[in-house]
Amino acid sequence: MFINIDLQSDDPIYTQLKNQIIASIARNEMRPGDGLPSVRRLAADLGINLHTVNKAYQQLKQQGFILIHRQKGVVINPEGIPAADEQYRESLERVLSPLVAESFCKGITEKEFTTLCQKLFGQLTNEGGWR
Amino acid sequence: MFINIDLQSDDPIYTQLKNQIIASIARNEMRPGDGLPSVRRLAADLGINLHTVNKAYQQLKQQGFILIHRQKGVVINPEGIPAADEQYRESLERVLSPLVAESFCKGITEKEFTTLCQKLFGQLTNEGGWR
DNA sequence: TAACTGTTATACTATATATATAACAGTTAT
């Protein structure tokens, strides 16, 4: 687990935590079935509060990224991450839309934009992957 | 001006306002030189507070989308919107990165993702455009 | 028994969002 929290960031700590765990999964650094630290352990390691970690874990659980067993602890969903449904695709479009509009106004072309997205996809890997 | 505010949205009102004005420019519905309502006028029309409008205007001004003359009122930047610099491109990448990672985990392919971006670009127009 | 697990509850601080007034200085139209 390589988590880096920036206390000066505009993003809340629990959001940074969520994003970095998702990024670890996307980069195949963490795989389905792998365990995550307990809320107390991770909070202590990062020097933050247990509730902040718990909030991130709860949201990851709700999105199906992790399972939380009272006994076995926290585990990346062994069944794999649930596939995007129509609702997720709509929310993705809602988030992307203002980014595209602003970029367009600032002269960023469709080509440059999609090339950037491709570059970001390229930084992820599915080698020996789970999907 | 077709502004629609959703008080139930997770996005703050001033952000919704900002995004919709930027979207209007991107769709070529509003062009450089066009005037915008005064803070009091727009606030009254939308049924919100003058300071909320002012906050949106100040941020749009800081990004170069609009100019605010004490006398002439508020105008979409007649020189056109400033082109994206390296700093903007970096911030765009920082915002896009977690979206790509999450989408990837949920099985959205690079192709589907870029196709969505292309669709959003396609909804904008540069006919008779200013850039 | 002791040390851990997730979970829940309460309380407190700080910041962000939004509103409500009020006032100031400068235009513009009557």
Next chain:
DNA sequence: ATAACTGTTATATATATAGTATAACAGTTA
């Protein structure tokens, strides 16, 4: 000149979110 505008600034208040600090509960594991 007066009245009606303009953006701007200041102050105050209410609410929600973010983060922390403790404490406790029920269950597991060594």
